[in-house]
Structure formats: C-alpha cells, structure tokens
Amino acid sequence: MTIVAAADGSALGNPGPAGWAWYVDETCWRAGGWPHGTNNMGELMAVLDLFHSTAHLPEEPLHILCDSQYVINCITKWMPGWKRKGWRKADGKPVLNVDLLKDIDAAIVGRKYTFEWVKGHAGHDLNEAADDRARDAATAYQAKRAPIHGPGFAGAGPGRAPMNPAAAAGPATGATRAPEPADIPEQPDLFSMFDDGPDPAFPPGPDASLRAVVELERELLDPAVRADPLRAGELLHPDFEEIGASGQRWSRQEVLGMFCEAEAADASLEVLTLNRLDAATALLTYRSVDRRGTALRSSIWQRENGRWQVRFHQGTLEA
The missing domain is CATH 3.10.450.50 (Nuclear Transport Factor 2; Chain: A,)
Incomplete structure (x- = not known):
C-alpha cells in the first residue's frame, strides 16, 4: 500500500528559528527543527526524516506531497549531476545543503517513491497539516522551548534529528552536518517560508x-x-x-x-x-x-x- 505523506519546512527570518514536519494523519506525523536554519533546510529535512521513519517498510512506495520545487528538483533532477561533479553545480560552486542532500541520496537507495508538487497555503489538507507543525516547531525554537515531535511512524526505530546547522555550516558552502540523534533536536519551492505568523521578511532589526x-x-x-x-x-x-x-x-x-x-x-x-x-x-x-x-x-x-x-x-x- 502506498504511503501518502506531506512534507514541509518553515523558517522565521530565513535564516532563523526553523522547523520541519511530515504528516500522514493525526496518528502518524513527526516534527522537529533548529534554533537557526533556513526554509530549504527544513523542507529537505522533512523529506529525509520521512524516508528514515519509513525505512522499516522498504517495499511500501512513498508518495510525497511537497510545495517546494527546490526540494523536488534537487532529488529528482539535479542530484545525479551534482554527484558526478563532486557535489558541485555546473558553475563549479559547491552545492548548498550538501550534507542533507547526501543523506537523502543514501536514504532513497532501493526505495520506491514519487513526488507531487502541491501549492502551499492553498487549503490542501495534508500540506496545511505539515505546514502547521513545521511552523509550530520553528515558533517553539524562537521561544526557546522544545517542540512537539509527534507520534512518529508506527514501528519505526529511534528518530534522528540534526544538529544546529549554523554551528556546522561551512562559510563558503552553507553545508550542514549530517543529522544525528539528540534528546532535543535543534533547512535557487520557495515561498513556503512565509507563514501566517509575524512577517519574516521584516522582523525587528536592520540586518x-x-x-x-x-x-x-x-x-x-x-x-x-x-x-x-x-x-x-x-x-x-x-x-x-x-x-x-x-x-x-x-x-x-x-x-x-x-x-x-x-x-x-x-x-x-x-x-x-x-x-x-x-x-x-x-x-x-x-x-x-x-x-x-x-x-x-x-x-x-x-x-x-x-x-x-x-x-x-x-x-x-x-x-
């Protein structure tokens, strides 16, 4: 049976407090985030964690609803070429978020999966549910409290959560360290960074x-x-x-x-x-x-x- 799930990310400030989430239904979803990350990191991490959370069901196809063209294109179009070039773009510059992408590249081996682009903030039930949870996680980190992680996927092993991307990012590449377990987890579609809370484009502060x-x-x-x-x-x-x-x-x-x-x-x-x-x-x-x-x-x-x-x-x- 095909597993249908929405995956989404959110960042308050982009970069700023960031969250990610995937959602199947009210009994099957997971969320996390970081004190400092980007919307794209959140989108990628939601997909990565979904693959990890369903790794115990390798024969079940995954149908992933995603409002990020960036994520869909990275995984379905651009990654093979980046790998051949040593994870560099056509212009020779390093690929952003390379550690998350490498982890996704490893996680999808042997898996059956499809992506479907859905318009964000357009009333799609699964997408809205994932967006709400990703935004809640980002808001939790903004308030310096642990987010609600959700029940996860039945039968899945211990969840994995990424370290703070800002602490591990290379100054030239913006790459992040690979996700690792933690007690409290700490991310070129483009508009899902804008949520219905405080306007992230104009937060206090000139920078x-x-x-x-x-x-x-x-x-x-x-x-x-x-x-x-x-x-x-x-x-x-x-x-x-x-x-x-x-x-x-x-x-x-x-x-x-x-x-x-x-x-x-x-x-x-x-x-x-x-x-x-x-x-x-x-x-x-x-x-x-x-x-x-x-x-x-x-x-x-x-x-x-x-x-x-x-x-x-x-x-x-x-x-």
Whole structure:
C-alpha cells in the first residue's frame, strides 16, 4: 500500500528559528527543527526524516506531497549531476545543503517513491497539516522551548534529528552536518517560508529585514531557477512586467520565454537598499555583477496570500 505523506519546512527570518514536519494523519506525523536554519533546510529535512521513519517498510512506495520545487528538483533532477561533479553545480560552486542532500541520496537507495508538487497555503489538507507543525516547531525554537515531535511512524526505530546547522555550516558552502540523534533536536519551492505568523521578511532589526526578500531575488538570478519554468513562474507575479535598459517593456510571459531560451549568466547581488513601501510591498535596489559587467537594478516585491512575488523589475547597465 502506498504511503501518502506531506512534507514541509518553515523558517522565521530565513535564516532563523526553523522547523520541519511530515504528516500522514493525526496518528502518524513527526516534527522537529533548529534554533537557526533556513526554509530549504527544513523542507529537505522533512523529506529525509520521512524516508528514515519509513525505512522499516522498504517495499511500501512513498508518495510525497511537497510545495517546494527546490526540494523536488534537487532529488529528482539535479542530484545525479551534482554527484558526478563532486557535489558541485555546473558553475563549479559547491552545492548548498550538501550534507542533507547526501543523506537523502543514501536514504532513497532501493526505495520506491514519487513526488507531487502541491501549492502551499492553498487549503490542501495534508500540506496545511505539515505546514502547521513545521511552523509550530520553528515558533517553539524562537521561544526557546522544545517542540512537539509527534507520534512518529508506527514501528519505526529511534528518530534522528540534526544538529544546529549554523554551528556546522561551512562559510563558503552553507553545508550542514549530517543529522544525528539528540534528546532535543535543534533547512535557487520557495515561498513556503512565509507563514501566517509575524512577517519574516521584516522582523525587528536592520540586518534581518533584508534577508527574505534578498534571498528570493537571488533565487530569481540563479540560472537553474530560470531554466525551470514552473519555479520561475512561482516567483513572478501574474501582473509582472519589466522595463529594460533600452526602454522596452516585457510581460511576464515574454520574460519566462526568454528565461527558457537564453543561457543565463551567473550573477552576484550587492544590496543597496530595501524599503518597505506598505504592509505587503517591498522595494529592493541592488547592483548585479556578471561576466557582462555591472547593472543597477530595482525590484518591487508584493506579498499576496502569504507569498512574495516580484511585481516589477527594471535594470540599467552601470557606466
């Protein structure tokens, strides 16, 4: 019989207090987290723990509901190529979250599994249940208390929980140490980091206020994300438009078409300003640097239904 489960992650600040959870039903779910992690780490850890928790049932197929295109693409598309390149991306840079990915790569050997993308925060019962538990775990770490771990999977061995990723992360790679047992556990889909609690994009403090929107912009610059129409489409608002340096206006559909047809240059991002225009709108200005030179850019990000999407973008080559 196929095991159907939702897996989700949450981070308050991204990075910040983070949680993960998988959910089958009220009698079968598990959650955990860390004092400091990212949404992607939480998404990956939820999937990893689900494989660990069902390892005693190796013949049972797993059908995993996930609202993270990042996780689905990592496991079903990108990992084989990364492994061949020594866990490096096409541009030679180290893969992020590599220890969690290596553990997943080992855990899926011999397993039958499928992934199904579901839209987050859209009323899907299993996804909402997993999201609630992941957010609760992140909130617990924010409040400096142990999270509720849940009943787990019947017949599973002792659960495994990761050490604090921040304590083990390499400064250049952001990699985390492999999950290990603990008494109290301490993570390029992209929008599930935004929950219905305090707005993680604008928490108190000037440094933290930049993190979430800036990371989304970096995702949009990632060549791997631009090559994935579904992932890129999630980032662009339905009414998105761009004005280029030539003065030409581009629609959302035209931009997505260009993403698919053109080879994207790997670019870095230097933040200039991030200002909150209103409760649901942020203006980011930055300098991008790639092999063609530098450009000054501005993006307006808008939050609707708990998700941030870019509504407008303009770029001008720097003299």
